[in-house]
Amino acid sequence: MAPRAYWKGSLKLSLVSCPVVLYPASTSVEKTRFHMINKETGNRLKQQMIDAETGDVVESNQKGRGYELKKGQYVEIEKEELEAVQIESNHTIEIDSFVPRDEIDKRYYNHPYYIAPDGKAAVDAFAVIRDAMKDEDRVALARIVLTNREHVMAIEPLGKGLLGTTLRYPYELRDEEDYFEGIKTPKVTKDMVELAGHILHKMAAHFDPSKFKDEYENALKALVRRKASGKPIKAAEPEERPDNVINLMDALKASLKGKGATKRRAQAPASRRAPARRTSRKAHRSAARHRKAS
Incomplete structure (x- = not known):
């Protein structure tokens, strides 16, 4: 069964455009997850929204969005008002420019997506855009709207398709000087x-993600298996940190x-013990010679 598309729209390069679909390139489905449960009944717990001032339970039809103007004072924004914020790139990946790959600061990379043509009619135009990018060895910078937010996306060829990675905005990155300024220069x-x-x-080695091992994830799975089978769980010994x-x-x-x-x-302790053993054997031979002489 083909995966369900996360987003559908058009990829546009100047006057050339083609229908495309986006699929998330990463997943956390395989990660071990826990639910909150009632320890007395074993039943799963559900969370409720509580009014911070009155302590009353807030029903779903009472929930809304608000922006905090100052402490405790909010301006309410309706869903229809958010939808009224029209952005030109709502259903189009609009390519604005092409930049050298090594000019993109890795800190800006965010979430990766696979981009594929949507239908047979889109294959030709898609292939033209993809192959032109291969020849130029550059990354396209485009705009796309995902989850009601506009993102800048870096697009590059990947096999028969394209890889699109959303980029962070400058205001989302912290200034490294705030963290590195105090580092001394010895x-x-x-x-x-x-x-x-x-x-x-x-x-030195080559990048091979197949060698990545999530030891914590493996330990979690083993913990769940042991607990489910009724076997005892032994606490791990705390790791000793050298203080010298x-x-x-x-x-x-x-x-x-x-x-x-x-x-x-x-092996060093054994080698350090060796002189003691030699001394012991030497003393034994000396005692034997003394008894023979007697």
Whole structure:
């Protein structure tokens, strides 16, 4: 069964347009979710809206939208008034420009969508727009209305279709200087930087999302299975955090050695015990010689 389209409209490039459909490219269906339940009856709980001042339960026909002008004072906005805010791109993905891909700050990327032609008649025009974008190696910036909001969308070829990713507006991003301004600039030696560089080269790989493992999700599923089967749940041991100050250069050197260093550290106590065993054997041989002489 074909997935249900999230949005239907037209993709427009100047005077060329074609019907398209949008599908969300991401999903959270597989994630483990919990419901609030009554611990005494085992029944699921339902939430109710409560008037913050009177404490009365508010029925669905009493609910409305309001914008807070000042503390406790709201201006009510009716549904019809919101719908009256007409935006030109309501049912059209209007391409405004094409920009180099590497010029888009990754912080602006938001939600991804698959864009496909809607019907056989749309395939030709869709292919023309898609293939032209492939040849130019640029990303289209377009406008689209989703959930009553206008979004800027970055569109690029993906296989036989297009990938559209909504972008955040500048006012939605926080200024990094508010968080990075207080970071000091310490004097780091060239040797340390070179060692860190060697570690980076040693850990170099290619991007492969199939290797991503959601360990927390797996642990949740295991927890649910054990609890449902009546098996006891053992609390995890709290992770110990080192409180000692380590030598940065030593840590870099140990990191560069990798697993071998870890194994040697694990074996170190045994090697430290070796002199004691040798001393014990030496004392035993000395006692034996003394008894033989006697």
